[in-house]
């Protein structure tokens with residue numbers, strides 16, 4: 001509703017019991033919070049956003065405390081003063097508090113224990129004083145703590161915040177040293193204080209100590225500086241790598257769609273020799289595969305290039321009996337023994353969320369892998385292909401199914417072979433829809449057989465976590481990070497590395513962090529999702545799961561089995577609040593098979 005004056009807003013807050021979101025942005029009609037009593041129990045209101053509407057003065061006690069369902073509270077960019085009212089502690093369901101860019105003052109709340117679900121706390125650009133209470137360690141779900149540009153002082157307590165990924169304590173009056181638990185954060189998180197430099201991360205050297213601490217309302221101006229510092233010296237290197245990858249990608253895109261007469265003909269051209277000598281045995285099929293063709297049939301099939309990936313070229317091959325399969329022709333690979341061993345591992349995995357490897361072939365000149373053809377294309381294609389007015393957007397239900405299926409597939413992979421198996425190349429172009437419309441992971445095993453040849457950092461720019469600098473560092477936590485990037489990609493509609501209008505190269509994980517930190521949460525989501533009603537809660541929950549998966553430190557990322565529960569819980573939790581017809585027609589959680597009791601055939 002367009003609220004035009006303060007009275008209308010007050011009427012809303014005080015009398016309307018049935019709304020779930022209150023968003024009111026951009027006018028300056030309000031002056032004081034006085035009169036807002038919220039004297040009804042509006043248990044359904046889950047989000048209040050009143051940024052920049054001109055409020056000033058303090059927030060009296062008992063104005064919001066009855067909103068027991070409230071999850072998101074944004075009062076940023078007003079002129080509130082005074083302390084945070086003590087009864088905010090009653091709002092035990094809060095997940096995000098944005099009070100930045102006001103003139104709040106006084107100490108921080110002494111007891112944080114009530115905010116058990118809190119994920120984002122942004123109190124920056126105020127005048128809070130005193131120290132950080134150690135009770136903040138009770139916020140076990142906190143992912144972002146932003147206290148920059150206040151007058152906080154004393155020692156920074158040793159905070160045990162396992163989920164924390166964004167920390168900014170800069171431009172305060174903290175003294176002492178950076179505690180052990182926070183030394184993983186970049187130096188810029190602590191700059192502009194009087195801290196001993198001894199144990200601050202070396203990146204501090206990139207941060208010129210500000211001679212005059214930035215003052216109120218300077219946060220947005222300050223933001224690029226912080227980002228610039230965080231990215232710091234990496235940026236040039238990153239830009240160079242990204243440019244190479246973008247050029248490569250566009251070349252690759254350009255190639256896809258080329259048609260070729262047959263794989264055999266192409267092989268002959270490639271070898272500059274007769275193609276009759278493929279020699280060395282035939283295709284090895286896996287149990288349960290009812291495809292009936294041999295190598296010659298496959299090589300004779302008319303083939304269309306689907307794309308050139310990191311490991312070789314992928315073809316859609318139409319056989320004479322009208323079967324269509326996908327053939328991956330690898331550029332090179334490890335030796336026969338290792339190749340065959342890995343193919344046996346992969347080919348024997350049968351699970352609805354893992355694309356089955358149907359057959360393989362190995363000879364000196366030719367290494368092939370045969371898969372089913374997924375006619376709808378990959379999640380990447382569905383999400384990013386030709387964004388135009390007549391395009392049918394990838395709807396929210398399909399995105400949820402992709403996420404849930406992909407999570408189940410990765411979790412299944414992670415319990416194979418004594419929990420030692422890693423995918424190593426999770427990305428949206430390797431995810432397809434299975435017959436039930438759920439995500440299904442392809443390319444298992446390729447990263448392993450190619451790791452001596454193609455290092456992981458060269459493979460999936462934007463999907464690889466910071467610790468992956470060489471192939472030995474790939475672990476299941478790498479897959480969790482890549483899955484988190486996939487989740488963010490599906491929520492934002494943006495590629496893991498994308499260029500902005502100003503040709504600036506943006507890293508999706510950093511971009512999402514910066515947007516969430518600034519409470520532009522609504523802006524984070526893909527505009528194509530805005531047309532679907534009642535999904536904001538689910539999107540916000542998915543966003544939080546995605547951010548948990550992309551935690552900087554591998555040991556802080558959840559295990560994939562836990563992620564499965566989290567993503568499945570998003571819809572289960574919310575079915576009660578959705579229209580019953582809609583909820584009952586969606587079968588988002590068919591029984592999970594395979595995890596723990598996998599249906600692997602040998």
Ligand SMILES: Nc1ncnc2c1ncn2[C@@H]1O[C@H](COP(=O)(O)OP(=O)(O)OP(=O)(O)O)[C@@H](O)[C@H]1O
Nearest residue numbers: 306307308309310311314326371372373374378429
């Ligand atoms: N079984 C399949 N069915 C339909 N399309 C597929 C299939 N397998 C791969 N593709 C598509 O073919 C194209 C090339 O795939 P390929 O796996 O070679 O490269 P990639 O996924 O872009 O990168 P990478 O090699 O790192 O996995 C991609 O667009 C991919 O989504």
